[in-house]
Amino acid sequence: MTERKMKSESLEWIMSFLIAIIAGLVIKFFLFTPIVVDGQSMKSTLNDQDRMIVSKLSKPERFDIVVFHANEKQDYIKRVIGLPGDKIEYENDTLYINGKAYEEEYLEENKKWIKEQFGEDALLTDNFTLEDLWGYETVPEDTIFVLGDNRRFSKDSRHIGVIPMKAIIGDAKIVIWPIKNAQIIR
Template sequence: MVVFRHPVSGQDYIKRLIGLPGDKVQVKNGVLFLNGQAQEQVPTDPFVETYDAQGSVGGFPACSNGAVGIGGECEKERAMETLEGGVTHAILNIRDGLGADNTPVFDVPEGHFFFMGDNRDNSIDSRFAQAGGGVGMVPFANLLGRADRVIFSSAGSRMLYFWTWRGDRFFKAIE
């Protein structure tokens, strides 16, 4: 997990580093391919969260188990993905067949990197061109550092709304 500055907006992002210079990255039917090799995905228990307004914008999460209503249990399919080199992490899937589930082959240019979010159907990342608001390829100069821990997490629109704090994520190690 790496913190970097968006090449166009200048906002700080945190995403998983997927492709290095010279790599070929593609997603086919929701499966990540690195240099032509499928990366293993093993299904596990679903990710469950409360269906309610989240974040500063107050958006609602998308659920793979359909419309659940405010306060209901919103599920997302979860799998453990193992990348080349043996790094394993959880990824989320809301629905199959969405636009970013099938991409062209991306050639990572020299001096740039390819990033993806772990919540694959809800991530603006390198699969999306900068011209359309996406991250695109990120130049080395925009890398800020490695992310090791979540210090604070809130689903609310304001930090002072303590009832929206997600204490189970405080100081949690990022894998």
């Protein structure tokens, strides 16, 4: 093999390696990113230490599970309940958005557990209105209202307020680890 051909192949290999590195960085910083669930606030939908892939491509929709910067050091994972302009209230474990009752099937296991532990009258989610919590009639523009699925053990918009859209990292789409928990999130 000639010296010129060896240099050409070496340069080709280096270029391929750099392209792979750049493509990986673009995917991580602009398209998808891995996260680890830390805590019990989304139980029984997600478990502590589940590894997930978060999509940075989509705009959050109602009932999506999103990851956001809660502060400078912590990211939280919660479910989108209210979008800008929504009037949010909870009464007798029923979610009302703009006056319409919504079924939250993902909470059934948690509601059952609460009633078994504390009696048939026990609520998973205490009654509230957005106005009672924060003085807003509706979710402010460019923000969302989020709740954890494990409502009694979740630090969410009831405690930290509405979440600015610019704080959202992305939508949690897939649990990849442990294998027994692998699932597509809906």
